[in-house]
Amino acid sequence: MKVVLCRDAHEAAALVADEILAALARKPDLVLGLCTGSTPVEVYERLRAARARGAASFARVRTFNLDEYLDLPADHPQSYRHFMRRHLFDGLDVRPEHVHFPPAEGDDLTRRCAAFEETIRAVGGIDLMLLGIGRNGHIGFNEPTSSLASRTRVKTLADRTLEDNARFYGPDEVMPRLAVTMGIGTILDARRVLLQAIGPKKAEAVRSMVEGPVSSVFPASALQLHADVTGYFDPDAASLLAERAYYAKTRVLELELQRAGRL
Ligand code: F6R
Numbered sequence: 001m002k003v004v005l006c007r008d009a010h011e012a013a014a015l016v017a018d019e020i021l022a023a024l025a026r027k028p029d030l031v032l033g034l035c036t037g038s039t040p041v042e043v044y045e046r047l048r049a050a051r052a053r054g055a056a057s058f059a060r061v062r063t064f065n066l067d068e069y070l071d072l073p074a075d076h077p078q079s080y081r082h083f084m085r086r087h088l089f090d091g092l093d094v095r096p097e098h099v100h101f102p103p104a105e106g107d108d109l110t111r112r113c114a115a116f117e118e119t120i121r122a123v124g125g126i127d128l129m130l131l132g133i134g135r136n137g138h139i140g141f142n143e144p145t146s147s148l149a150s151r152t153r154v155k156t157l158a159d160r161t162l163e164d165n166a167r168f169y170g171p172d173e174v175m176p177r178l179a180v181t182m183g184i185g186t187i188l189d190a191r192r193v194l195l196q197a198i199g200p201k202k203a204e205a206v207r208s209m210v211e212g213p214v215s216s217v218f219p220a221s222a223l224q225l226h227a228d229v230t231g232y233f234d235p236d237a238a239s240l241l242a243e244r245a246y247y248a249k250t251r252v253l254e255l256e257l258q259r260a261g262r263l
Pocket of ligand 1: 066138139
């Protein structure tokens with residue numbers, strides 16, 4: 001896994017947004033995999049700003065969100081469809097029929113999850129997948145012990161995830177205990193993966209993901225099996241990495257090769 005040690009959260013967001021915009025410039029019909037949560041908010045702000053100043057068009061882009069809570073209606077303030085409209089889609093020219101979420105309402109979920117996977121395949125697969133990471137190592141809602149080959153399906157949320165999400169719910173509100181998420185196999189099929197982690201609460205998770213063993217007990221470690229993943233970490237999130245000096249040196253040398261046009 002490539003590690004980029006960023007000055008701060010803003011640099012991480014700027015690098016990720018720039019990479020998405022560069023990919024979009026190369027391929028106007030880019031297929032994006034998207035996450036929600038606090039981590040990608042600034043990236044989404046930057047994409048909206050690029051659209052507002054006319055520097056990018058998303059008219060041909062297709063998006064596939066990673067996950068959605070089971071049975072939260074689309075207009076519920078905690079639903080991920082609501083989050084994405086508010087933080088990204090309302091400020092872009094993306095076409096509503098190009099926006100996809102895993103099926104999280106109604107019946108026949110197993111078949112509709114398979115149809116969601118089929119839709120991803122039918123558009124040629126995900127070019128760029130944007131991820132955050134949970135403190136327990138989840139990516140999407142692939143909680144610890146998720147199969148490393150899993151596909152889109154219903155998952156039970158882990159207690160740690162429920163604790164982390166409790167801040168978004170009022171005392172009388174019922175928090176969903178189930179979600180529908182792309183699987184780890186679905187994520188690993190993306191051509192390129194960008195993962196951001198910000199803040200001291202993510203330091204243990206970042207260490208296990210980058211330098212720990214590959215194990216379903218820590219789902220994000222599965223990204224070590226992907227050939228093209230870059231992690232963008234602020235100093236707090238990177239603080240427990242043992243090989244920080246090596247990652248910093250690698251970045252400098254790689255940028256030199258890039259500038260020389262050799263990569
Ligand atoms: C949500 C998702 C989750 C989050 C993770 C981190 O779509 O994929 O795996 O990325 O829970 O959430 P934040 O960014 O709120 O710390």
